[in-house]
Amino acid sequence: MxxxxxxxxxxxxxxxxxxxxxxxxxxxxxxxxxxxxxVSSRDWDNAHRINAALAIHGDEPGFGYRFIA
Structure with a gap:
């Protein structure tokens, strides 16, 4: 931007x-x-989704992308 x-x-x-x-x-x-x-609301929401996905992956690295999505 x-x-x-x-x-x-x-x-x-x-x-x-x-x-x-x-x-x-x-x-x-x-x-x-x-x-x-x-920071737009879309950027804010995307950041929260990314953080949630990274947290899930960090807790259980065996989960695939289909489960995390």
Whole structure:
């Protein structure tokens, strides 16, 4: 995603957010919406599912992917 890059460039190299977003071609509105909530609910849910699958596999490494899924 481009938004973390915008923050990194603004912090490290002092490149203004307005310039970076114009060059990369996205709206100011989209950037500020992302900044308010950088982790989407889908990303959050996926992370929990991955952690649950890894925990099952760690407890019982003999279980195959069909059981874990």
């Amino acid at each position: 481009m938004f973390p890059l915008v923050l990194e460039l603004a912090a490290d190299r002092k490149i203004p957010v307005a310039v970076t977003r114009r060059v990369l071609g996205f709206s100011k509105q989209a950037f500020f919406v992302w900044r308010e909530n950088p």
